[in-house]
Amino acid sequence: MRRGGRLFLLLGILIIIAAALIYFVISQPAAPTPELTPQPTQEPKRAVVIARIDIPNNTVLTDTEQFLGTIDIPESEFNSAPGQYFTSPNDLLNKLTARQINFNERIRRSDVTDPGLSILIPTAQPNQPRPKAFPITVSNVSGVVDQVRPGDFVDVLVSFEIIRTIIRPSFDAENKITLKEEQITDHPVKTLIQNVQVLQILKQAVAEGTPGAPTPAPQAGPPPTDANGQPIVAGQPTPGSTGPSSTGTFQAGDWFLVLALTDQQAEVMKYSLENGVISLALRGRGDTTVDTTIGSTLQILVDQFGLPLPAAPAPDVLSQSDLTPVPTLSSPAISPTPVLTATATPTPAR
Secondary structure (H helix, E strand, C coil), X not given: CHHHHHHHHHHHHHHHHHHHHHHHHHHCCCCCXXXXXXXXXXXXXXXXXXXXXXXXXXXXXXXXXXXXXXXXXXXXXXXXXXXXXXXXXXXXXXXXXXXCECCCCECEHHHXXXXXXXXXXXXXXXXXXXXXXXXXXXXXXXXXXXXXXXXXXXXXXXXXXXXXXXXXXXXXXXXXXXXXXXXXXXXXXXXXXXXXXXXXXXXXXXXXXXXXXXXXXXXXXXXXXXXXXXXXCCCCCCCCCCCCCCCCCCCXXXXXXXXXXXXXXXXXXXXXXXXXXXXXXXXXXXXXXXXXXXXXXXXXHHHHHCCCCCCCCCCCCCCHHHCCCCCCCCCCCCCCCCCXXXXXXXXXXX
């Protein structure tokens, strides 16, 4: 009995201790919840282009890494000048500065402008002067039926009308030897300028509905489509084709081509435009060959290319009655030609 009493006494003590611990835990006041302080909302940022160095006025921005960089500004500040900032340095490539832009200054659209045609003029070839922009007028025939595009290279062929006066010996009405002038006309052709670049093409704007405006031909049924269901545009290659279309349309009339010519080439072109007729020959991509040509005249075509000349007309067989009577020496209207007697030439005395 003594051992069982001790066991019950130990269990009672353990129960009392557990109850005390539970009461202690329950009676403890709850820890205060820490108050959360609201954090301010971060405003979005936008990148804008700035100058990395001092950029002088009238500078073409050909190197964006050297001249330009970016910084982030608040979006509200970006929106305060709508459309004025640039977000990428590539947007300023080949732009021309309209004023001096200082280091770390934000670049606005009013600070730059397009450089114009001068930026397109190529650099000088070795041992050659730098070309200049020279305009010429072409038509749908001389301009390769409107297939020339900016950046293409062309050759210039020129034909002239040359009238030559030739003096030949002949006989006059009195059977005396005289000199007679004859005029011979020829139209020689020569490739005078080769491998020049087309910088720009300018065509006259034609309002729709005017007589000069192109009018699309009416179609019966839906327009033709390619394999992807897209409309096929005349003169444009279809998806999957290996090259440009061999058929298309052209614009009738005249327009301007601006060519990159040296001063000497410009002088030749100016003379050719005023005294001859020019035609362009379009070069293939990457073709820089300069051909040596001999030109073309009627004589060259006959001698070197075997051009046949028309034969003289065959003589007609005429009867005596078809002939026109010719005055004879017995005719009273014509005096007989006196007979000349040869005389000896005197021998000079020594």
